[in-house]
Amino acid sequence: xxxxxxAVHGATGTQGTRIARRLRAAGHHVRPLSSASADLTDTAxxxxxxxxxxxxxxxxxxxxxxxxxAQAESVLAALGKAGVPRAVFNxxxxxxxxxxxxxxxxxxxLLGDRLPERVEHSWVIGPAGPYLENLLQxxxxxxVLRHGxxxxxxxxxxxxxxxxxxxVGDVIAETLAQAPPSARLIVSGPEAVTGDRLAAAxxxxxxxxxxxxxxxxxxxxxxxxxxxxxAAAAGIAAVYExxxxxxxxxxxxxxxxxxxxxxxxxxxxxxxxx
Numbered sequence: 119x120x121x122x123x124x125a126v127h128g129a130t131g132t133q134g135t136r137i138a139r140r141l142r143a144a145g146h147h148v149r150p151l152s153s154a155s156a157d158l159t160d161t162a163x164x165x166x167x168x169x170x171x172x173x174x175x176x177x178x179x180x181x182x183x184x185x186x187x188a189q190a191e192s193v194l195a196a197l198g199k200a201g202v203p204r205a206v207f208n209x210x211x212x213x214x215x216x217x218x219x220x221x222x223x224x225x226x227x228l229l230g231d232r233l234p235e236r237v238e239h240s241w242v243i244g245p246a247g248p249y250l251e252n253l254l255q256x257x258x259x260x261x262v263l264r265h266g267x268x269x270x271x272x273x274x275x276x277x278x279x280x281x282x283x284x285x286v287g288d289v290i291a292e293t294l295a296q297a298p299p300s301a302r303l304i305v306s307g308p309e310a311v312t313g314d315r316l317a318a319a320x321x322x323x324x325x326x327x328x329x330x331x332x333x334x335x336x337x338x339x340x341x342x343x344x345x346x347x348x349a350a351a352a353g354i355a356a357v358y359e360x361x362x363x364x365x366x367x368x369x370x371x372x373x374x375x376x377x378x379x380x381x382x383x384x385x386x387x388x389x390x391x392x
Contacts, residue, residue, distance in 0.1 A: 120294075120295040120296075120297075121145050121146055121147065121295075122147070122172035122173050122204070122294055122295065123146075123147045123149060123170065123171050123172045123173070124141055124146045124147065124148055124149065124171065124172065124173045124174070124175060124294065125149040125151055125167055125168055125171040125173070125174045125175070125202075126138045126141065126148055126149065126150055126151060126174075126175045126177075127151045127156070127158075127174070127175065127176045127177045127178075127193075128151070128152070128177035128179065129148065129150030129151060129152065130150060130152050131177065131179070132251065132283075133177050133208065133210055133249075133283060134150075134175075134177050136251070136283035136284060136287055137175060137177070137208065137283065137286065137287040137290060138150060138287075139284075139287065140284055140287025140288050140290070140291050141175070141287065141290070141291050141294075143291075144288070144291035144292070144295065146291060146294070146295075149167075149171060151167050153179075155167060158178075158179070158189035158192055158193060159185070159188055159189055159192050160192070161192050161195050161196045161199070164192065164193065164196035164200075165196050165199060165200055168196060168197070168200040168202050169200070171200075171202055172202075172203065172204060173202065173203070173204035173205060173206070173294050174197065174202050174204075174205045174206070175205075175206045175207075175208065175290060175294075176193055176205065176206070176207045176208070176229065177208055177210060178190060178193075178209075178210075178225055178226060178229065180222070180346070180350050180353070180354070181221070181222065181225075182220075182221060182349060182350065182352070182353030182356075183221055183349075184221050185221070186221040186222050186224075186225035187221050187224060187225045187228060189225060190225040190226070190228045190229040191228070193229065194228075194229060194232050194233070194235075194236050197233070197236045197237050198235075198236035198237075202237060203237070203238055203239060204237065204238075204239045204240070204294055204297060205233060205236075205237040205239075205240045205241075206240070206241050206242075206243050206290050206293065206294060207226075207229050207230055207233055207240070207241075207242050207243075207244075208242075208243055208244050208286065208290065209226040209229075209230060209242065209244040210226075210244060210245070210249075211223075211226070211244065211245065211357070212244070212245065212246060212247065212304070212366040212369075213226055213227055213230055213242070213244070213366070214227065214364070214366055215366075215367070218360060218364075220353075220356060220357070220360065222353055222357065223357065223360070230242040230302070234300050239297050240300050241290075241293055241300055241301055241302070241303060242301075242302040242303070243286065243289055243290050243293060243302075243303045243304075243305065244286065244304065244305070245279075245281045245286060245304070245305055245306070246279040246281060246304045246305060246306035246369060246374065247278050247279040247280055247281060247306065247307075247310075248270075248272070248278065248280060248281075249280075249281060249282065249283055250280050250281065250282050250307075250384050250385075251282065251283050252270075253268065253270070253316075253320070253388075254388055254389075255342070255345065256345050257341045257342050257344070257345055258270075259390065261341070262320060262324060262328055262390060263324075263390070263391075266326060266327050266328050266329060267328065267329055267330075267331045268313070268316065268317045268320055268328055268329070268330050268331065269331045269332075269333045269338070269341065270313065270330075270331075270332070270333065270338070271332065271333055271334060271335045271337075271338040271355075271358045271362075272313060272332060273313070273332055274312060274313035274314050274330045274331075274332055275312050275313070275314070276312065276313070277309075277310035277311060277312055278310055278311065278312070278313070279306035279307055279309075279310045280306075280307050280310075280311060280316065280381060281305050281306050281307050281377055281379075282307070282377060282379045282384055284377075284379065285305055285307070285377025285378060285379055286305045286377075288377075288378075289303060289305050289375050289377075301373060302373055303373055303375050304369040304373050304374050304375065305375045305376075305377055306374060306375070306376055306377060307376070307377055307379065307380065307381065308376050308377060308378065308379070308380055309376075309380075311381050312330075313330035313332065314330050315381065316330060316381055316385075317329055317330035319381045319382045319384075319385040319386075320385050320390065322382070322385065322386070323382075323385035323386045323388060323390055324385075324390035324391075335355040335356070335358035335359045335362065336355055336359075338354070338355055338358060339351040339352055339354060339355030342354065
């Protein structure tokens with residue numbers, strides 16, 4: 119497999135850390151980029167960060183005001199000037215077909231749409247649904263341990279293509295090495311699962327009864343606010359409100375990449391004692 123120097127945005131964050139780990143496991147050399155080393159609104163700093171890289175993996179931070187769009191525009195400008203031959207953008211969420219009037223979403227739509235104009239070999243590779251890792255955040259684990267409840271703003275009986283960061287990272291690593299034609303690739307779990315099945319998997323792994331509980335987006339925002347802050351909590355709740363009102367269409371079968379990790383395997387490997 120081709121070994122590349124890969125500059126990874128957000129390599130110390132929740133998403134970037136796992137993606138960088140999978141890239142290293144595949145034999146690539148990772149150049150971690152953080153806000154300290156590459157301000158996303160500073161094109162000159164981004165050019166320095168990309169210098170000598172064979173590829174760039176972009177994750178945008180959780181910004182919910184117009185700064186998010188400015189960050190996407192700056193990254194696109196830097197990629198166009200740097201001449202990096204390969205780039206992957208992981209939006210971290212299913213993308214709608216066009217802008218929706220929310221900067222957090224519209225920045226990702228913009229970057230995904232314009233990336234092929236700036237980089238010769240480019241791919242948008244992201245999850246088909248929510249990450250299972252969302253369930254390991256402090257607000258979620260505390261609720262599992264204290265109340266035996268797995269709370270999320272999705273219906274319990276709706277099959278959801280939950281995926282893992284490791285599976286997305288493996289697809290990114292493979293794609294960068296093989297450099298197939300530019301495309302949008304969407305990574306899911308091996309199969310869509312209901313909230314009840316997800317709760318059963320967590321119960322078996324945690325060794326205690328766990329039930330799935332659907333919460334509304336506003337309530338979910340209140341649950342996560344003590345950890346992420348008021349602005350981010352409101353922004354995340356708004357994303358789930360939008361998704362509930364206008365779900366993204368299912369991906370074309372040719373672009374779907376089922377991951378290998380079942381919810382039972384993922385739950386068994388997770389730490390439910392923290």
